[in-house]
Amino acid sequence: MTDETETIRREMLSNLASEPGSREYLEAKHGQVWDTSELQRDFDVLGFMAPLVVARLKSAGTKGTLMFQGSPRFYFGWSPE
Template structure:
């Protein structure tokens, strides 16, 4: 049985993941067109709506996150 504190922690983690989605390389290629790379940042176009933007990424493990729309 989970305690209230554990339930709150699980709920916080779930909300964090929903509000800060992450993509691995394969997922990124499915959801975005990559325009260019820079150190720790990638310029992309979101495929489903054509929205341009930037994302941060970590090298190891390679994870893309923090999509920020432009124009």
């Protein structure tokens, strides 16, 4: 089976890997940032395909996507559908 998103996702991962990984940097660039425990508190994760996560915001029931970086693991860029 061919994954039509693989090239785009690999490019996104490469771009994320080239950026500084601090929480402060991500907050300045993308707004709110979640670590793993904060993500679990605020969202129900429905699926993921690096560097994207599909999730439902618990407080509003809104489905959307977040991006994440591997190390340190932070989630950011919440985009509701």
